[in-house]
Amino acid sequence: MQYDWILFDADETLFSFDAYAGLKAMFSSLSVDFTPEDFAEYQLVNKPLWIQYQDGEITAKQLQEDRFNVWSERLSISPAELNRLFLDAMADVCQPLEGVKDIVPELAQKAKLGIITNGFVQLQQVRLERTGMADFFDLVVISEEVGVAKPDAAIFEHTLSLAGHPEKSRVLMVGDNAASDVLGGNNAGIDTCWLNVDAKPLPDGVVPTFTVTSWAEMRKALLG
Incomplete structure (x- = not known):
């Protein structure tokens, strides 16, 4: 070697790392039907945040929460809680x-x-x-x-x-x-x-x- x-x-x-499967499972637990169109909308926000994170422009906390701001407003659930539920779902599907x-x-x-x-x-x-x-x-x-x-x-x-x-x-x-x-x-x-x-x-x-x-x-x- x-x-x-x-x-x-x-x-x-x-x-x-099937983010769509994780998000679909997470939103299903909240009685929301998460569609491919919803995922495309999510990725428009998520992907630029990851680039900003890798470039040192934002923190991990900002990335994790900002990607759920839109859904936080829609569901009246904090971005931090949505992120926690998402990572828990990902642990099941990865x-x-x-x-x-x-x-x-x-x-x-x-x-x-x-x-x-x-x-x-x-x-x-x-x-x-x-x-x-x-x-x-x-x-x-x-x-x-x-x-x-x-x-x-x-x-x-x-x-x-x-x-x-x-x-x-x-x-x-x-x-x-x-x-x-x-x-x-x-x-x-x-x-x-x-x-x-x-x-x-x-x-x-x-x-x-x-x-x-x-x-x-x-x-x-x-x-x-």
Whole structure:
């Protein structure tokens, strides 16, 4: 194994993240029929907020609450409560991607594993526990707790400090989002593996060490 540490993104790298399914389940519990049109409207607000969050322009709390402002007014429920209900629903619908439950234990025998996520505290640990994967990860770093998000090098430096300052040449970052995971790894001076399942184009100036299109391909690249 070329690496002593492998750091993973969480959403759409380790776990599926079907926001529509989570929102539909959450709103169903409030007796609201959440439609694809409602989801499109939600994403018009949500997606720019995520970019602002990754760029350090807003806090995790602002992102989590501002995305529910419209529904808060419609339902007379606070944005914070809607966000709590949403993350609880997501913990139920998020499942490991194909290959993860077989390959992560193999990798854990060869290297130490960690998670760096721009996701939120409420969802991360419960999801690891429910899927039986918590024991395979030596550390979980969550941007909401650290106060900076990927691709900022600071969250990577914080993680490497927690890991005991391993040699950067022996650390790999794996993620599906080139603009946060790969760029963040580039900023931190560590190798990167881009999990590009949907044949997305690379942003300008972002260069992964290698690219895979599935967990099976990743296993072959790392374990031979």
